[in-house]
Amino acid sequence: MTAIAIDGPAGAGKSTIARAVAQKLGYLYVDTGALYRAIGLAVFEQGDDTADPDVVIPALKQIKVELRFIDGEQRVFLNGRDVSADIRRNEISMAASNVSAIPAVREFLFELQRSFAKNNHVVMDGRDIGTVVLPHAQVKIFLTASAEERARRRFEELTQKGQQVDYDTLLAEVRQRDYNDSHRAVAPLKQADDAILADTTGNRMEESIEQILKIVEKRLCDVI
Numbered sequence: 001m002t003a004i005a006i007d008g009p010a011g012a013g014k015s016t017i018a019r020a021v022a023q024k025l026g027y028l029y030v031d032t033g034a035l036y037r038a039i040g041l042a043v044f045e046q047g048d049d050t051a052d053p054d055v056v057i058p059a060l061k062q063i064k065v066e067l068r069f070i071d072g073e074q075r076v077f078l079n080g081r082d083v084s085a086d087i088r089r090n091e092i093s094m095a096a097s098n099v100s101a102i103p104a105v106r107e108f109l110f111e112l113q114r115s116f117a118k119n120n121h122v123v124m125d126g127r128d129i130g131t132v133v134l135p136h137a138q139v140k141i142f143l144t145a146s147a148e149e150r151a152r153r154r155f156e157e158l159t160q161k162g163q164q165v166d167y168d169t170l171l172a173e174v175r176q177r178d179y180n181d182s183h184r185a186v187a188p189l190k191q192a193d194d195a196i197l198a199d200t201t202g203n204r205m206e207e208s209i210e211q212i213l214k215i216v217e218k219r220l221c222d223v224i
Contacts, residue, residue, distance in 0.1 A: 005129035008143035011150030014125040020209045022123035032126035037087035040095030050098040101184040130192035139219045140195035
C-alpha cells in the first residue's frame with residue numbers, strides 16, 4: 001500500500017490540500033487532526049480542563065472515536081454522534097492541541113491511524129505522520145505558511161461563516177498552537193528528515209494543491 005504523509009502547523013491548509021490530493025489519486029483521505037479534535041470536544045463538553053491529564057486520561061474509557069466514509073467524505077463520530085461540524089469550532093482547536101500533548105491520548109489513537117494505512121492507499125495529514133505514525137511513507141511533505149498568513153486564512157474562513165473573530169487574537173492563538181505543538185514531550189511537530197518542505201505563503205488554495213500534487217507525482221515516480 002502507498003502512503004502519503006502531510007505534516008505541518010495548524011492552519012497551513014493540510015486538510016483541504018490532502019483531501020484534494022487523495023481525490024485526484026483515488027486514495028483514501030485520513031484527517032488525523034479530526035481525531036484529536038473529537039477527543040478535545042468530548043472533554044470540553046464535559047466542562048473539564050483539556051490540558052489536565054488527570055482528567056483527560058480517565059475520560060478516554062468513555063470515548064469511542066470513528067472515522068466513517070460516507071459518499072466519499074470523511075465523517076467523524078464521537079460515541080455514535082456525528083461531530084464533523086462541532087469539532088471545527090474555534091475553541092476546539094486549542095482543546096485538540098491540549099489533549100494531543102498527552103501521551104496516553106496519542107497512544108489511544110495510534111493504532112486507529114495506522115490501521116487505515118495497512119489496508120488502503122492513503123493520504124494522511126497531521127503533526128507527526130511522517131515522523132511517528134507512518135515513518136516509512138513513500139511520500140512525506142511538511143506543509144507550512146507564515147503565522148500571519150495562516151491567521152489571515154482562519155480569519156477569512158470564520159468571518160465567511162458569520163463568526164465574530166479578531167485577527168490579532170487568532171494570530172496569537174496560531175503562535176501559541178505552534179509553540180505547544182512543537183514543544184510537547186511526545187511526538188512534537190517537526191519536519192521529518194526525508195520530508196519535502198512546501199511553503200504556501202501567498203498562494204491561492206488552487207496553487208497550493210497544484211504545488212503538492214507535483215511533489216507527490218514526482219516522488220512517486222522516483223520510488224517506483
